[in-house]
Structure formats: C-alpha cells, structure tokens
Amino acid sequence: MANGPDESGDTARVVRRHRASTRVWHWLNVVAVFTLLMSGLTIFNAHPRLYWGQYGANPDYAWLQIGARGGEGYLRVGSLRLHTTGVLGVWEKDGITWSRAFPHWMTLPSNYSLAAGRKYHFLGAWLLGIAGALYLLWSLANRHVSRDLWPRRAELSPRHLWQDIKDHARLRLPKGEAAARYNTLQKLAYMGVLFVLLPLIVLTGLTMSPTMDAGWPWLLDLFGGRQSARSIHFIAAMLIVLFIFVHLAMVVIAGPVNEIRSMITGRFRLPAEDKR
Amino acid sequence: MIVGRRKLIAGLGAGLALGGCQKILETGPVDDLASGLDLFTRDAQRLVTPRSALAREYTRAEMGPDFRANGNRTVDSPAYRAHLADGFANWRMTVAGMVANPLNLSIADLQGMPARTQITRHDCVEGWSAIGEWTGTPIKLLLDMAGVAKGARYILLRCADRFGDVPYYETIDLIDAYHPQTILAWRMNGAPLPERHGAPLRLRVERQLGYKHAKFVTGIEVIADFREIAGGKGGYWEDRAGYQWWAGI
Numbered sequence: 001m002a003n004g005p006d007e008s009g010d011t012a013r014v015v016r017r018h019r020a021s022t023r024v025w026h027w028l029n030v031v032a033v034f035t036l037l038m039s040g041l042t043i044f045n046a047h048p049r050l051y052w053g054q055y056g057a058n059p060d061y062a063w064l065q066i067g068a069r070g071g072e073g074y075l076r077v078g079s080l081r082l083h084t085t086g087v088l089g090v091w092e093k094d095g096i097t098w099s100r101a102f103p104h105w106m107t108l109p110s111n112y113s114l115a116a117g118r119k120y121h122f123l124g125a126w127l128l129g130i131a132g133a134l135y136l137l138w139s140l141a142n143r144h145v146s147r148d149l150w151p152r153r154a155e156l157s158p159r160h161l162w163q164d165i166k167d168h169a170r171l172r173l174p175k176g177e178a179a180a181r182y183n184t185l186q187k188l189a190y191m192g193v194l195f196v197l198l199p200l201i202v203l204t205g206l207t208m209s210p211t212m213d214a215g216w217p218w219l220l221d222l223f224g225g226r227q228s229a230r231s232i233h234f235i236a237a238m239l240i241v242l243f244i245f246v247h248l249a250m251v252v253i254a255g256p257v258n259e260i261r262s263m264i265t266g267r268f269r270l271p272a273e274d275k276r
Numbered sequence: 277m278i279v280g281r282r283k284l285i286a287g288l289g290a291g292l293a294l295g296g297c298q299k300i301l302e303t304g305p306v307d308d309l310a311s312g313l314d315l316f317t318r319d320a321q322r323l324v325t326p327r328s329a330l331a332r333e334y335t336r337a338e339m340g341p342d343f344r345a346n347g348n349r350t351v352d353s354p355a356y357r358a359h360l361a362d363g364f365a366n367w368r369m370t371v372a373g374m375v376a377n378p379l380n381l382s383i384a385d386l387q388g389m390p391a392r393t394q395i396t397r398h399d400c401v402e403g404w405s406a407i408g409e410w411t412g413t414p415i416k417l418l419l420d421m422a423g424v425a426k427g428a429r430y431i432l433l434r435c436a437d438r439f440g441d442v443p444y445y446e447t448i449d450l451i452d453a454y455h456p457q458t459i460l461a462w463r464m465n466g467a468p469l470p471e472r473h474g475a476p477l478r479l480r481v482e483r484q485l486g487y488k489h490a491k492f493v494t495g496i497e498v499i500a501d502f503r504e505i506a507g508g509k510g511g512y513w514e515d516r517a518g519y520q521w522w523a524g525i
Contacts, residue, residue: 034297035297035301038297043403044403046401046402046403047400047402047403047404049404051404054334054338054397054405054407055338055339055340055397055405055406055407056340056404056405057340057342057343057344057400057404057405057406058344058404059340059341059342059344060340060342108297108298108301109298109301109302110298113517113518114401114402114517114519115513115517115518115519115520116518118401118519118520119310119311119313119518119520120301120310122310122313122314122317122525123301123306123309123310123313126313126316126317205525206525208399208525209321209524209525210331210397210399210482210483210484210485210524210525211318211321211322211325211483211484211524211525212321212325212525213331213332213397214325214329214330214331214332214482214483215321215324215325215326215329216324216325217332220332226397226399226405227404227405230403
C-alpha cells in the first residue's frame with residue numbers, strides 16, 4: 001500500500017488537513033467540472049472547429065479542427081494533421097461507425113444532442129460559478145488564500161523551485177509536518193486554477209453570450225473577439241483536464257486512501273518521517 | 277507500483293459514478309431545474325446589463341469574405357418561385373394579433389419607413405460566428421404603428437419556409453422586440469436580402485442566437501402566450517429538438 005509507512009509500527013499522527021469549505025467545494029467541483037467537460041465536448045461536436053478573431057465559420061480558416069475524410073478520423077492543429085481513427089473524428093459504438101469529433105463515452109449526453117448538452121453545460125456553469133465565487137470570497141476572508149496558498153517569497157526563489165521540481169520528478173513527497181502544508185508547486189498549481197483558469201473559463205464563456213457582449217463589450221476587447229474567446233475557453237478546459245490528470249496521479253502516488261479520506265472527513269494521517 | 281485493492285475499488289467506484297451521471301441528470305427534479313435555467317440565465321444577464329445595451333457594431337473591414345447560410349436556404353413552393361422571379365413586388369407581411377390596427381404591408385411599404393443599418397455578428401447555437409451588414413425596418417416602428425394591446429407579451433414571427441410539413445416560426449419577448457437593433461431586414465451587405473439568407477424579410481434579434489433570427493417572414497403576431505401555438509415551446513427548434521426558448525449563453 002502506498003501509505004505503508006503507517007503500518008510499519010510508527011505511531012502515525014492524524015491532523016485536520018482540509019477545512020469544511022474546501023472539502024464541500026472540492027466535491028461540488030467534481031460534479032460541476034465533469035458535467036461541464038463532458039457536455040462541453042457535446043457542444044464542441046456541433047462545430048468541431050476553432051478560430052481566432054471576431055468571427056469564424058466553415059468558409060474561414062480554423063486553427064484546430066477534428067473531422068473525418070475518406071472514412072479516417074483526424075485532428076488538425078495548424079498544419080499538423082494526426083490520424084485519430086477510433087478516438088476522434090471517426091469511432092465505433094456497438095458496431096456502428098460514427099463520424100463525429102469526440103466519441104460517445106466522452107460526451108454528455110452520450111448520444112449527440114446539442115440542446116441537452118447546452119442544458120447540462122449551463123447547469124454545471126451556474127454550479128461552478130456560484131460555488132467558485134463563494135469559495136474564493138470565503139477563502140480570502142478566512143485567510144486560506146494568504147496562509148495556505150500564497151507562496152512565500154523564499155519559496156519562489158529559483159533554487160527552491162528547482163529543488164521542488166526535482167523532488168516531484170523523483171516522487172519524493174513531503175513527510176511528517178511538511179505533508180500537512182502545500183509545497184510550492186502545489187501552491188502554484190492551485191493558485192493557477194483558482195485565480196487564472198477558473199476566472200478565464202468563466203469570462204470566455206460569458207464572451208460567447210450575445211447578451212453579455214452587448215452589456216459588457218469590454219469582454220470582446222479583452223479576448224480579441226468571440227471566436228478567440230471560444231478558442232481560449234477550449235484551451236482552458238484542456239488545461240483543467242491536464243490539472244485533473246496530474247492531481248489524480250499525485251493522489252495515487254501520495255496514498256489515495258489517506259488523501260481521499262482527508263478530502264471527505266478532513267482527517268489526514270501524516271506520512272512518517274524517513275529515519276534512515 | 278502495485279495497485280492496492282482499495283485503490284482498485286476506488287477506481288471502479290469512480291467509473292460507476294461517471295456512468296450514473298447521465299441517469300442522475302435525466303431524473304425529474306434535476307432535468308426540470310436544467311430545463312428552466314434559460315430564463316434564470318436571461319434574468320441574471322438582464323440584471324447586470326442595460327436593457328437597451330446595443331450589440332457590438334462592426335465596420336465593413338471587419339466582415340469576413342463569406343457569410344455562412346444556415347437552416348432553410350429556400351422555400352420550396354411555386355408561389356415562392358414566383359415571388360423570387362418578380363423581386364417580391366407582391367410579397368405581403370402582416371402585423372396582427374393583439375394590436376389596435378392590424379397592418380398589411382408590402383416590401384416597398386417597409387422600405388418607405390425609417391430604416392436602420394447595422395453591421396453585427398451572427399452567432400449560431402452550434403458555435404460559429406459570421407459578421408454581416410443588415411438594413412431593415414425596426415420592429416418597434418411596426419409595433420407602434422399597429423398599437424400593441426395591454427397584456428401582450430411576445431411577438432410571433434410567421435415564416436414561409438418549412439421543414440417537411442412543419443412551418444418555421446419563432447417568438448421573442450417584447451423587451452427584445454422593442455430593442456433598437458431588432459429589425460426586419462430586407463438588405464444584406466449592400467444588396468437585396470439573398471434567397472439563402474431568408475429573402476425578402478428576416479428577423480435580426482442581435483442579443484440571441486441564430487435560430488431566433490426567423491427567415492422568409494410573412495407576418496408578426498402579437499400574443500400573450502405561446503403555449504397553445506404549434507408544439508407550445510415558442511419556436512420550431514424549441515418544439516422539435518428541445519432547444520432553449522431564450523437562445524442565449
């Protein structure tokens with residue numbers, strides 16, 4: 001077991017690791033983000049092309065496109081074309097071949113319905129937006145951000161950062177008391193999601209709204225047009241997917257039972273210090 | 277690294293939870309909440325934006341070379357062919373329903389009224405956008421001319437085009453109907469409105485998505501309620517595929 005050291009006879013110390021607000025927000029986000037990602041892919045499937053600028057449709061140049069040609073699926077980014085038959089563009093479900101960008105197992109609903117996809121996407125968006133705004137305010141007020149997430153000056157020194165990167169690369173994770181705090185890369189990752197990716201994805205989402213563009217025209221100027229906002233929205237979503245993969249990998253490496261329990265009950269068993 | 281038993285169970289649990297997602301979303305209360313959310317979103321967005329905020333107007337230099345046509349590109353009837361052949365000289369559009377003075381107007385009548393020209397962005401529900409220049413008659417002028425009765429809440433756009441046997445139609449509320457950029461367009465990009473874009477008349481309602489922009493318009497009906505009309509959801513795509521009545525984001 002990954003949390004084996006606890007079973008080596010050391011008396012493991014159990015600490016309160018995560019606040020209730022963090023735990024509640026985390027699991028709300030699991031629901032909201034998966035709903036948003038999967039329904040977002042359904043919406044993308046309606047027009048699997050991305051553009052830069054104010055406008056963009058089939059006659060215009062798409063910088064990213066997922067499609068099918070001659071029965072072969074492809075993903076094209078700029079002039080780079082990857083064959084993706086089976087996963088993107090062309091795939092099978094129950095022995096039937098479909099020519100559609102993202103496959104049924106990635107989308108919500110699993111059958112193609114733009115109307116239903118939009119419906120779920122906006123449900124997820126309200127959940128993400130309201131919970132995220134409340135969490136952000138609450139975490140500023142209870143000083144979660146300033147105490148736990150904001151990197152100290154010393155932590156940002158190139159030396160310290162390089163050490164942190166080396167430790168991560170060797171999967172040498174903090175033990176003992178240090179495990180009860182976020183390390184620098186963790187802080188930067190969470191700060192990046194909380195203060196950059198989530199606001200970016202909400203604002204680019206709003207920039208796609210014709211009503212919001214009329215009321216808040218600065219949105220269009222901020223992102224360089226509605227189609228640019230749509231592209232940035234998609235890129236931000238992919239970065240969130242990347243964050244989730246790294247996050248889950250770290251949970252598995254650090255000891256999934258202890259980590260998941262700490263996010264449910266708040267109680268976290270400190271990994272014992274190395275005595276050798 | 278050896279995957280522990282508990283880890284494996286956790287993984288399987290996560291997989292099952294994801295598979296159950298769609299089932300949960302399709303259950304009564306969650307689906308009801310999600311289905312009514314378009315009006316909540318509309319009200320929230322109207323709360324934080326001025327009611328008469330104008331959609332961005334672009335310059336001709338910002339237009340793309342080709343404006344994608346969508347939906348029905350023609351009306352498949354001999355009558356429409358005849359109208360097309362004589363330049364819509366005999367096309368009539370009506371303003372009826374809850375009005376004091378019903379109107380019956382030709383394209384020339386509309387063109388004789390004050391017109392508005394705007395270069396705006398058309399956003400399809402699918403995700404693409406195109407910029408075009410539109411000239412047409414503000415709906416507000418038509419409604420003022422006809423005199424809207426108390427209790428009216430929506431306008432219904434009747435259209436000549438059909439999907440199979442089903443005629444296209446759309447409804448918008450009076451806030452959007454009276455908006456200065458809401459026009460019945462009869463010119464596009466400096467030329468008479470092309471057939472594929474809904475000649476001779478199409479609605480422009482710039483703060484909603486493309487499927488609200490009814491083409492081949494034959495009449496406006498002022499109504500209090502759309503639940504008894506056609507499929508009862510207030511528009512062709514709303515009836516047929518469950519698209520949101522308020523076409524926003």
